[in-house]
Amino acid sequence: MTLHAAEPAAGASTQAGPREPVPPSRAALRRADRRRRFRRDWPLLLMVAPTILVLGAFHYLPLLGNVIAFQDYSPFVGILESPFVGFANFERLFGDPDFWRATANTLGITAFQLVFFFPVPIVLALLINSLLSARLKLFIQSVVYLPHFFSWVLVITLFQQMLGGAGVVNNFLRRNDLGVIDLMTNPDTFILLVTAEGIWKDAGWGMIIFLAALSTVNADLYEAAAVDGANRWRRLWHVTLPALVPVIVLLLIMRLGDALSVGFEQFLLQRGAVGVNASEVLDTYVYYEGVVNGDFAYAGAAGLFKGVVGLLLVLGANKAAHLLGQQGVYSRS
């Protein structure tokens, strides 16, 4: 039937003189374009393939493991054998006051650190950037980012040695009959303590990315501003800060995505000193329920909840950044 239908067309074509070119279909064009791009880009694709494989194997495939949040999961019989229990783990989770206490602590610490910790690396970067001596700049930079490489055990031990009941500060106060201050065991000031520890350990490290952003600012802009009569504050306000804004927004969004991950070791190590009411955060809650108590399904539900909230926060913050005219973490175009 196809042959019969095609015959007149072929005959008509021969009778009508020179054949007019038939435009290729859109699909054919797409295929050709794809082939052309593949020929052009295959070295790049080859280079990126291992990363894609690693991402798939270690980041996306394990996401399937979240199914245990809907099971009465036993690691010893496996996912396939463990029975499904629907939303029972979530019902138990949302009815558990300890879970809500951990969530409240986590959000409280995140909010506090967003205000009091997040700006510190920016200020530090601006201060170091304003130094004229390159050698001094390098020295201070090295000193302030070194603590990032210390373990939390060491950081907390150092704080204990300084601020603990038998530490340097309290020994000094005691010898001078000034009483003692209880900073390491006071649940009421724990949020200040963990933020101080975090700043001491990581503010220098966080500063590096802002210093990198500052190094890209065109020096001509400063000179032009100076010629126009701008003093140091004006130059900071109109040249330096606008250069940092995209980086600040980017890091802020990424920080929001991690809003429910305030840390683990730092809180686990100080749990006994200040008690669970102050120190239990979602990460330690998941650890105790899952690894210590062996209730992996329940801990899986808590972890999934944490992940979903983090995703929503990133999407929301990114959208807000777009609305404010910033590029955000990613955009459709």
Add this chain to the structure above:
Amino acid sequence: MNAFSEARISRRTLLSALGAGAAVTAAGPLLSACSSGGGGSTSGGSVTSEDRLTALLPSYSPIEYAAPDLPGVQGSVPGYTSYPGELIRAVTETPGTGGEVTAMTPAYWPLAPSDNAYYRAVNERLGAEVNFSVVNGSDYAARLNAQLAGGEMPELTVIPDWDVPARFGEAVGGSFTDLTEYLQGDAVAAYPRLANLPTRSWAYCVWNEGLRAVPTPAGLFPLALYHRHDLFQQAGLAPPQSADDLYRLCTEITDPDAGRWACGNIFLEVKRMFSVPAEWSRDSAGNLVNEAETEAFAEAVAFMARLFEEGHVHPTVAGSTTGQEKELFESGALWLFSDGMGAWQEALARQLPANPNFDMRPFPAFSHDGSEPVYYTQEAANLMTFIRSDLPRERVEELLRILDFCAAPIGSEENYLVNYGIEGEHSERGADGAPALTDLGSREITITYGFLAKPPYIVDQSQYPGYVEAMHAWEAEVAPFQVDKLTDGLRIEEPPRLTGLVQQLDDQLQDLLRGRRPVSELPSVIEGWRRDGGDEMREFYAQALDDAGR
């Protein structure tokens, strides 16, 4: 030694171990929803008969290569005040077949270097290269959980009784070899050093009605309240005979200006002093009562909270989770602390070279009101060594021969090699024959092979002057007051949903002890515990204990 090993085997003890099956059976309905045939036999089991258990355990066949100088008293362990001069070669054939053996053990001390002459020496005698995966003790439970869940086990896995993973009953069948046919009854005769282990410790290794592990026999008591005897003598202080005495001692010792505090967190020993029943007990009406619900417990909490409140607990201990109590005690910053019996000789090994006057000792037996004190015995084995399940028979037998080698008692060359390495290289004998580690020995020898298997517990280490005599005397004094827990020997696996209760209660108790909440809130804490699952747990235990005939 024989008396110690066998004196405690009675009908009740056997029934205790028998309860292993019974208690897990009780958990069956709660676990059945998530267990399968491959994972173990936690569901649908039946109560093991006494005959079955008797048939299951290895026949006890004592061996003694060197007689103790101080015999055990009322079940306490024997002591060796001198090290045997002549050593016999106990294992005449090479246990291994030349290949590599993988093993995982915990470590509670700095790791030894992997390029290690001690390892080479022991491996040469073993005829196998034991490749240890040594994991920091504080991370061991997490590592075990992860490896069991992932099904990636070494050939030999050591599991301490304090780190047995949740739902282990489901894992044990699929993960580890049932050693019953290799070791039950007279079959153990092929491994004479293992046949020398007390029957009570073997009973502890029964899981799902099978002999699943080789035990490391434990000492009689889990804990002691140590004091710095040298500092006490200098200060003219005497041991306490009551709670009031202990409190008065604390007030006399604590002097922050001098950098001196009375104690660490000694709550476990304070509970013992007030004769708090261990975990579960029966009241006069026969009802099951948790330790936290007793009057004695409330008194213990109030006492310990007072020590915290008045600043007798070292601030570093109060200000951290782990506390660094050993270091503070050994440096004299605190004078009383509570730890296991092994802590004694470990501290002596660390301190005597630099401070020959260092002397720590447990307090003599005492109770809060001068009445007869209570000392709870500990489980008969505190470590178990499991063999992976997918190994052929010949390999299992080879591994058992290696464990047999490691379990050689004092008086044998094998025991010396495992504990002190090569004489003249890792250790030197003193004038009295007592071995002491050289610098190389101190660097290279940590407990590794000694975790795989050990002979019955004894008191030795005569290289520390006076230690054996003092330890033996303390155990002999305390032995008449030993009491078994109601759940002693039972293999009870709590329902996963309730396993968090202990941690939850402990968190709240720490709030009371450390003054974050008033002690008067203890009743509401207990009420909350009952509501959150404590009563359910009581029913669970009641069923398990009824099944075990307790």
